[in-house]
Amino acid sequence: MSERTIALVTGANKGIGYEIAAGMGALGWSVGVGARDTQRRGAAVERLRAAGADAFGVPLDVTDDASVTAAAQLIEDRAGRLDVLVNNAAVTGGMPQEPTRVDPATIRTVVETNVIGVIRVTNAMLPLLRRSASPRIVNMSSGVGSLTRQSRGGGEQAVGPVSAAYAPSKTFLNAVTLQYARDLSGTDILINAGCPGYVATDLNGFSGVRTPEQGAAIALRLATLPDGGPTGQFFEDAGVVPW
């Protein structure tokens, strides 16, 4: 088996996911670029390799059972185990999406990708993660999923636009992260949620104020937690994010 750390990042063809993969490449890891589009995946792998990363393409649509099963098989055949999984792929469903006017189909799409997709990928990869000496799972969440930040008044403002699908999907993801940590207690697997901050990417029409590289930092930190580190928690660069 390879001595290199083996990682998989979902939605790694662009934005924050790409920079997470680049950061892992710089650490000398072997990184699977999970992406659903053949061309975008190939271009990202090529760019990462040109920068010196040991990157390989993993065809992956997180909403598709067969695709996820095939991705796990690809990693099994290539490495025989997985050390780090970053569940980064997500969609917003488009804005505006106020609860009073939202199309239920939007909620289904967003939850299918941002929550069920994470569960689908995580469970498919768990047998491979269990073979790692120090398995880590990072779920890319968002501060908009924090009910504390959504409901705060006074001098502070609630974060993000009113949202029936995207923000609640991240609240759901946070809750699921905590339940995984409970289920996996007693194993070496650490699973945490990370918030990248407000990052300029396609997701928000490049309105964010941070760079994708800055957004990737929290994922890299949670991917490199020492054994016995925190699990079932929600972090941003500055520390713990309130649920």
Ligand code: NAP
């Ligand atoms: P992005 O640039 O839009 O990238 C999203 C990635 O997810 C793309 O690679 C996209 O692939 C992929 N994806 C979407 N649906 C997929 C599916 N069904 N299967 C596989 N891949 C899929 O967004 P980003 O800003 O980098 O976001 C990365 C993560 O950070 C997300 O979890 C997001 O919620 C979170 N986040 C972002 C911000 C921010 O300010 N940007 C803030 C808080 C949290 P395609 O290219 O094929 O569409």
